[in-house]
Amino acid sequence: MTGTITPDVTGGRDQDFLAPAARLRGAGTGGLEELTDLERSERLVRMREGSLGSIHSWELVTAVDGPGTRMTVFLNGCPLRCLYCHNPDTFLMKDGEPVSAEELLRRMKRYRGVFRASGGGITLSGGEVLMQPAFAARLLRGAKEMGIHTCIDTSGFLGASCTDEMLDDIDLVLLDVKSGNETTYKQVTGRDLAPTIAFGDRLAAKGIEIWARFVLVPGLTDDPENVEQVARIIERWRSSVTRVEVLPFHQMGTDKWDSLGLDYQLRETRPPEPELVESTRAIFRAHGFTVH
Numbered sequence: 181m182t183g184t185i186t187p188d189v190t191g192g193r194d195q196d197f198l199a200p201a202a203r204l205r206g207a208g209t210g211g212l213e214e215l216t217d218l219e220r221s222e223r224l225v226r227m228r229e230g231s232l233g234s235i236h237s238w239e240l241v242t243a244v245d246g247p248g249t250r251m252t253v254f255l256n257g258c259p260l261r262c263l264y265c266h267n268p269d270t271f272l273m274k275d276g277e278p279v280s281a282e283e284l285l286r287r288m289k290r291y292r293g294v295f296r297a298s299g300g301g302i303t304l305s306g307g308e309v310l311m312q313p314a315f316a317a318r319l320l321r322g323a324k325e326m327g328i329h330t331c332i333d334t335s336g337f338l339g340a341s342c343t344d345e346m347l348d349d350i351d352l353v354l355l356d357v358k359s360g361n362e363t364t365y366k367q368v369t370g371r372d373l374a375p376t377i378a379f380g381d382r383l384a385a386k387g388i389e390i391w392a393r394f395v396l397v398p399g400l401t402d403d404p405e406n407v408e409q410v411a412r413i414i415e416r417w418r419s420s421v422t423r424v425e426v427l428p429f430h431q432m433g434t435d436k437w438d439s440l441g442l443d444y445q446l447r448e449t450r451p452p453e454p455e456l457v458e459s460t461r462a463i464f465r466a467h468g469f470t471v472h
């Protein structure tokens with residue numbers, strides 16, 4: 181959710197980044213049943229049990245959000261406030277569209293052939309997918325029952341909300357490590373780093389595949405010592421991490437921040453120079469990781 185990154189450069193897209201060139205179809209919430217007429221109380225009950233969720237949009241993408249062609253669903257609600265967030269309109273759950281799990285699963289079913297042919301699947305992103313754990317759990321279980329590869333894209337901050345049963349239904353986690361030290365992490369996100377590390381540890385203990393991701397922002401996250409600390413955190417999960425993605429910051433969400441009346445602090449920040457991107461990737465490579 182942040183910039184115009186070409187997927188051949190990054191090999192993927194953070195929940196914070198867009199790769200428009202890779203988008204086959206952007207459908208917003210079009211075609212999905214909207215349940216805006218439900219009584220508020222009934223809606224809350226359904227959200228709690230997970231049959232109804234609040235989503236921003238969904239889209240079909242290739243070469244981002246995991247392997248192959250994927251149906252990525254962006255869920256609303258996020259406890260973090262990353263300074264570089266490209267989708268501040270997903271911050272609040274109440275701003276999303278209510279959509280039933282059943283309807284989304286029906287749509288996933290239609291793309292089964294595409295997923296199979298491309299080695300793709302579904303990715304639950306956001307916002308923060310673990311803000312709606314019961315809804316996410318239904319989608320993941322339903323997808324697995326259809327034999328679809330599943331992925332979640334998360335900061336890990338709410339990892340404690342992810343049950344072991346949910347983990348059993350997840351094939352891949354795109355785990356954002358937004359900084360290697362507490363101070364910068366808090367500066368970037370407004371929250372603590374420890375829950376991300378704890379979640380990564382759990383994933384590694386369960387042998388769940390991880391693509392670790394790091395957003396490189398000049399003047400914010402680019403200190404080599406910070407990057408080194410990120411690499412050391414990811415090293416804890418070595419047996420599970422099959423790639424590390426360094427995602428260069430790009431301006432993109434400015435208009436959204438402005439239209440929401442929010443204070444966008446990175447207005448003057450430029451994308452990193454190619455040399456900085458390369459030297460940052462080299463730090464991860466030196467730790468033995470496959471880096472994109």
Ligand code: SF4
Binds near residue numbers: 196260
């Ligand atoms: S974690 Fe939340 S605030 Fe941070 S970039 Fe992603 S959606 Fe935006």
